[in-house]
Amino acid sequence: xxxxxxxxxxxxxxxxxxxxxxxxxxxxxxxxxxxxxxxxxxxxxxxxxxxxxxxxxxxxxxxxxxxxxxxxxxxxxxxxxxxxxxxxxxxxxxxxxxxxxxxxxxxxxxxxxxxxxxxxxxxxxxxxxxxxxxxxxxxxxxxxxxxxxxxxxxxxxxxxxxxxxxxxxxxxxxxxxxxxxxxxxxxxxxxxxxxxxxxxxxxxxxxxxxxxxxxxxxxxxxxxxxxxxxxxxxxxxxxxxxxxxxxxxxxxxxxxxxxxxxxxxxxxxxxxxxxxxxxxxxxxxxxxxxxxxxxxxxxxxxxxxxxxxxxxxxxxxxxxxxxxxxxxxxxxxxxxxxxxxxxxxxxxxxxxxxxxxxxxxxxxxxx
Amino acid sequence: xxxxxxxxxxxxxxxxxxxxxxxxxxxxxxxxxxxxxxxxxxxxxxxxxxxxxxxxxxxxxxxxxxxxxxxxxxxxxxxxxxxxxxxxxxxxxxxxxxxxxxxxxxxxxxxxxxxxxxxxxxxxxxxxxxxxxxxxxxxxxxxxxxxxxxxxxxxxxxxxxxxxxxxxxxxxxxxxxxxxxxxxxxxxxxxxxxxxxxxxxxxxxxxxxxxxxxxxxxxxxxxxxxxxxxxxxxxxxxxxxxxxxxxxxxxxxxxxxxxxxxxxxxxxxxxxxxxxxxxxxxxxxxxxxxxxxxxxxxxxxxxxxxxxxxxxxxxxxxxxxxxxxxxxxxxxxxxxxxxxxxxxxxxxxxxxxxxxxxxxxxxxxxx
Numbered sequence: 192x193x194x195x196x197x198x199x200x201x202x203x204x205x206x207x208x209x210x211x212x213x214x215x216x217x218x219x220x221x222x223x224x225x226x227x228x229x230x231x232x233x234x235x236x237x238x239x240x241x242x243x244x245x246x247x248x249x250x251x252x253x254x255x256x257x258x259x260x261x262x263x264x265x266x267x268x269x270x271x272x273x274x275x276x277x278x279x280x281x282x283x284x285x286x287x288x289x290x291x292x293x294x295x296x297x298x299x300x301x302x303x304x305x306x307x308x309x310x311x312x313x314x315x316x317x318x319x320x321x322x323x324x325x326x327x328x329x330x331x332x333x334x335x336x337x338x339x340x341x342x343x344x345x346x347x348x349x350x351x352x353x354x355x356x357x358x359x360x361x362x363x364x365x366x367x368x369x370x371x372x373x374x375x376x377x378x379x380x381x382x383x384x385x386x387x388x389x390x391x392x393x394x395x396x397x398x399x400x401x402x403x404x405x406x407x408x409x410x411x412x413x414x415x416x417x418x419x420x421x422x423x424x425x426x427x428x429x430x431x432x433x434x435x436x437x438x439x440x441x442x443x444x445x446x447x448x449x450x451x452x453x454x455x456x457x458x459x460x461x462x463x464x465x466x467x468x469x470x471x472x473x474x475x476x477x478x479x480x481x482x483x484x485x486x487x488x489x490x491x492x493x494x495x496x497x498x499x500x501x502x503x504x505x506x507x508x509x510x511x512x513x514x515x516x517x518x519x520x521x522x523x524x525x526x527x528x529x530x531x532x533x534x535x536x537x538x539x540x541x542x543x544x545x546x547x548x549x550x551x552x553x554x555x556x557x558x
Numbered sequence: 559x560x561x562x563x564x565x566x567x568x569x570x571x572x573x574x575x576x577x578x579x580x581x582x583x584x585x586x587x588x589x590x591x592x593x594x595x596x597x598x599x600x601x602x603x604x605x606x607x608x609x610x611x612x613x614x615x616x617x618x619x620x621x622x623x624x625x626x627x628x629x630x631x632x633x634x635x636x637x638x639x640x641x642x643x644x645x646x647x648x649x650x651x652x653x654x655x656x657x658x659x660x661x662x663x664x665x666x667x668x669x670x671x672x673x674x675x676x677x678x679x680x681x682x683x684x685x686x687x688x689x690x691x692x693x694x695x696x697x698x699x700x701x702x703x704x705x706x707x708x709x710x711x712x713x714x715x716x717x718x719x720x721x722x723x724x725x726x727x728x729x730x731x732x733x734x735x736x737x738x739x740x741x742x743x744x745x746x747x748x749x750x751x752x753x754x755x756x757x758x759x760x761x762x763x764x765x766x767x768x769x770x771x772x773x774x775x776x777x778x779x780x781x782x783x784x785x786x787x788x789x790x791x792x793x794x795x796x797x798x799x800x801x802x803x804x805x806x807x808x809x810x811x812x813x814x815x816x817x818x819x820x821x822x823x824x825x826x827x828x829x830x831x832x833x834x835x836x837x838x839x840x841x842x843x844x845x846x847x848x849x850x851x852x853x854x855x856x857x858x859x860x861x862x863x864x865x866x867x868x869x870x871x872x873x874x875x876x877x878x879x880x881x882x883x884x885x886x887x888x889x890x891x892x893x894x895x896x897x898x899x900x901x902x903x904x905x906x907x908x909x910x911x912x913x914x915x916x917x918x919x920x921x922x923x924x925x
Contacts, residue, residue, distance in 0.1 A: 232763070272852050272871070295667035300660075300684075303667045317667075362740050370733045396599070485615075485639045504639070 195332065196228045196261040199325060200243055206321055207238065212292035214240050214283040215318050216306075218276050219297040221493040222322035224420055228261035237267075237279040240286040246275040280306040284313055292318035320498075327490060327498050328512050333421060334536055337491070337514055340377065340418035341534055341548035344425050347371035348414065348551050356558055357406060357431060361386040361399035364412070372416045381415035381422030382495045392428060393520050393528020395484050406432040409439060409527040410558070411520075415495065415534070422495040424516050425549040426532025430557045438526075441477075443555045446521055446529040449473035450553070453487055453501070453517035457537050457545040463505035470519040471503070479521045488517045491534055513537045514548070562699065563595045563628040566692060567610055573688055574605065579659035581607050581650040582685050583673075585643050586664040588860040589689035591787055595628035604634075604646040607653045613642040647673040651680055659685035687865075694857060694865050695879050700788060701903055704858065704881055707744065707785035708901055708915035711792050714738035715781065715918050723925055724773060724798060728753040728766035731779070739783045748782035748789030749862045759795060760887050760895020762851050773799040776806060776894040777925070778887075782862065782901070789862040791883050792916035793899025797924045805893075808844075810922045813888055813896040816840035817920070820854055820868070820884035824904050824912040830872035837886040838870070846888045855884045858901055880904045881915070 203226065207215050217223055217236040224230040226238075227245045234247035244267040269278055276298065283291050293306065295317040307315060329337070347368050356364070365384040372380055387397040392409035404410060413426040428446075430439055453470035470487040474480065488501035491514050499507055501515060509515070515537065520530030531553055536546040570593065574582050584590055584603040591597040593605075594612045601614035611634040636645055643665065650658050660673065662684040674682060696704070714735050723731070732751040739747055754764040759776035771777060780793040795813075797806055820837035837854040841847065855868035858881050866874055868882060876882070882904065887897030898920055903913040 272869075293667075295671075296669075298667055300662035300665055300667055300670045304662075366737045366740055370737065373729050373733055502639075 193228060193261040193263050195330065196226055197263045200226050200238060202325060203321060204238055207292060207318075210292070210316075211290065212316055212318070213290045214238060214286065214288035215292040216276055216279045216283070216294070217318070217322055218294050219322070221497075222294070222297075222326070224493055225322060225326055227264055233275055235275045235279050236264075237282055239283060240288045242286065244279070244282060246279040246282065248272065248275060274302060274305060276302055277305050277309050280310045280313065284310045288313065290314040290316055292316045294318050294322075296320065323498055326492055328510050329492060329514060329536075330512070333492065334512065334514065336419045336421035337423050337534065337536070338548055340381070340416040340421055340423045341425070341550075343372055343375040343377050343416040343418060344414060344423060345549060345551045346375045347416070348412065348425060348427065351412075352429070352556070352558060356404045356410065358403050360401045360403050361388055361391070362401060364404070365399040365414075368412065368414050372414070375416075377416035377418055378420070379417050381417040381424065385411075385413040387411045387527075388431075390525055390527050393522040393530050395520060395522075395530065404431055407436070408432075409529065411528070411530050413530065413532060420493050422491055422493070423514075423534040423548060424491060424495060424518070424532055425534065425551060426518055426520075426530045427551060427553070428529040428531060428555075430555060433557055435555060435557055440555065442521060442523075443529050445474065445477040445479070446519055446531050447553060447555075449487075449519040450517055450531040450533070453519060454533065454535060454545060454547075457509065457515065457517070457535060459509060459511040459537055459539050461509050463499045463501050463507055463509060464503055466509070466517070467501040467503055467505065470501075470517065474519055474521060477521075482522070484520065487519045488515050490515050509537045511537055511539055511542075560595060560628040560630050562697065563593055564630045567593050567605060569692060570688060571605060574659060574685075577659070577683075578657065579683055579685070580657045581605060581653065581655035582659040583643055583646045583650070583661070584685070584689055585661050586689070588864075589661070589664075589693070591860055592689060592693055594631055600642055602642045602646050603631075604649055606650055607655045609653065611646070611649060613646040613649065615639065615642060641669060641672060643669055644672050644676050647677045647680065651677045655680065657681040657683055659683045661685050661689075663687065690865055693859055695877050696859060696881060696903075697879070700859065701879065701881065703786045703788035704790050704901065704903070705915055707748070707783040707788055707790045708792070708917075710739055710742040710744050710783040710785060711781060711790060712916060712918045713742045714783070715779065715792060715794065718779075719796070719923065719925060723771045723777065725770050727768045727770050728755055728758070729768060731771070732766040732781075735779065735781050739781070742783075744783035744785055745787070746784050748784040748791065752778075752780040754778045754894075755798075757892055757894050760889040760897050762887060762889070762897065771798055774803070775799075776896065778895070778897050780897065780899060787860050789858055789860070790881075790901040790915060791858060791862060791885070791899055792901065792918060793885055793887075793897045794918060794920070795896040795898060795922075797922060800924060802922060802924055807922065809888060809890075810896050812841065812844040812846070813886055813898055814920060814922075816854075816886040817884055817898040817900070820886060821900065821902060821912060821914075824876065824882065824884070824902060826876060826878040826904055826906050828876050830866045830868050830874055830876060831870055833876070833884070834868040834870055834872065837868075837884065841886055841888060844888075849889070851887065854886045855882050857882050876904045878904055878906055878909075
């Protein structure tokens with residue numbers, strides 16, 4: 192891990208040098224973790240002219256176990272309270288840098304001003320999304336973390352499906368899933384688990400309520416494990432009771448077909464918008480072109496929603512070794528709906544095509 | 559609630575007018591919720607020249623139940639993807655404002671630039687922490703939410719103490735506590751529940767690990783319920799086994815005395831730093847002046863850590879109806895430690911002095 196972090200910093204340094212930045216401060220937590228192997232609370236990474244430093248407010252904030260900073264990187268602990276980004280800027284100046292790139296999409300206006308005031312002679316520039324771009328294509332160690340996270344997620348979901356669901360609330364089912372994720376070795380849930388029943392089913396990002404599962408409901412769940420910081424996602428929709436209604440079968444088949452079309456469009460070199468269009472067209476052909484979510488998928492990694500976006504206006508193409516979700520859905524207000532969501536890794540045809548990480552069945556189960 | 563939100567917006571508007579801001583955009587989520595009664599994901603509040611608007615990206619992001627925006631406030635939903643803050647700035651311009659205050663401590667440099675580019679003729683000013691300052695003193699409805707949250711928290715903790723603890727991991731105990739919070743009616747945990755055993759005990763913000771509870775351990779827990787958005791906090795330390803060791807009793811008594819001193823110093827008009835000093839001096843008198851946390855307490859409300867800070871360098875005085883935590887602790891590296899944490903509301907002597915919301919016993923229990 193240490194070695195990987197050092198390689199990543201070298202890549203970033205090359206980009207900075209090419210762009211004319213003498214030094215850079217990385218403040219966005221997932222970016223700090225990517226480059227330093229750990230994110231003590233509030234820590235920033237100084238990519239310095241003479242030395243890289245992980246600047247943080249106190250050793251008590253450094254967590255044990257996996258979340259240990261890379262040993263090739265020196266920790267600089269502030270003596271008192273203070274903003275590590277401001278301290279890092281001061282250190283960059285002391286190392287003789289004349290310009291300093293910062294993450295303008297993460298730093299607030301107030302912090303940026305505080306940095307400027309401590310190093311008035313440094314030219315402040317924008318690092319923009321350089322680190323996010325480095326993070327898009329994953330190495331096999333990262334994919335392996337996602338794969339383990341997906342296994343944990345499948346296990347947690349599988350166990351839930353074996354239990355009695357009718358009469359239990361969305362909130363309880365969500366908590367139960369999160370407990371099972373941790374039971375199976377997750378750091379924790381990758382995001383707030385969503386369980387949606389009846390008229391709530393199929394709503395993207397639905398927050399669990401006290402509604403209880405009833406016979407005849409659609410039940411949609413969306414969950415994922417975080418494992419060593421890497422976050423995956425699965426979404427499935429089930430029917431409660433012995434026999435789904437015709438409209439439920441029709442809607443399910445349509446979303447399933449859309450999701451399959453999206454999955455099949457995942458190839459290295461495919462335009463992100465074309466993957467989105469593949470899924471969206473199927474939904475449109477079923478008369479559901481209105482009220483669709485803005486994206487039908489997105490990258491995952493150290494954050495649950497990262498580049499690339501699979502959306503109508505998305506630019507760019509997919510590369511191999513990019514993990515993404517494919518998650519079309521339809522929600523009919525007042526009636527409920529269906530979402531089906533997988534995490535997959537883009538792989539070339541020669542390697543067997545997209546690698547499905549979340550393998551729970553996508554048949555319409557009646558529970 | 560609607561009425562309260564309208565009153566709060568009127569107060570903010572008066573401040574804005576006095577400061578010469580024609581309009582303001584509130585983007586920090588807890589501030590939006592305070593003024594609008596809800597925080598649809600990414601929504602911002604425009605305090606406009608002619609009308610206030612809650613600007614958000616999609617109706618699907620509006621959550622049901624309590625989290626419903628105030629009916630005196632019109633919802634402005636963007637047609638496509640986009641930054642609600644940028645859209646709100648555009649609307650402020652259309653309403654004829656010539657200046658616009660924004661939360662520079664919340665908006666990123668990049669978003670601020672995007673706002674500037676859409677309304678180049680508007681003078682952008684800093685709203686600073688105006689809303690946070692309004693939020694410090696709570697009304698009785700807010701305190702009632704905190705009180706219910708504290709009751710839920712006490713119940714969850716009380717139930718855990720009745721169960722067998724030895725052999726269970728920190729992670730499991732933390733999850734169990736969070737489940738019980740929800741069982742008793744919490745929206746969810748107010749923050750990540752901390753359970754720390756043995757050498758981890760007493761570490762502030764310790765993230766639960768797979769370490770199991772052992773005989774002779776200190777066990778410290780810190781948890782809290784969020785109830786209708788309001789977040790409280792309790793921390794307790796216990797001993798596992800029949801008889802605590804002498805060093806454990808001594809350390810416990812010291813932290814208990816420090817925490818009591820802090821609680822007793824909570825009066826309207828007391829300087830925040832004096833409350834901190836009251837607790838800190840006791841710890842110092844016991845030989846623990848090094849390695850102490852930067853603050854011994856903080857405000858709570860819509861966020862778990864808000865103004866005021868009870869810290870050596872804190873400015874300002876306490877007012878009545880300000881809920882704060884008092885949470886001194888000592889951690890001895892390699893051995894463990896003690897933290898005791900309550901949520902209280904500052905009240906005048908005539909009303910009986912500080913109101914203790916978290917009433918779980920602070921005797922040293924041997925479990």
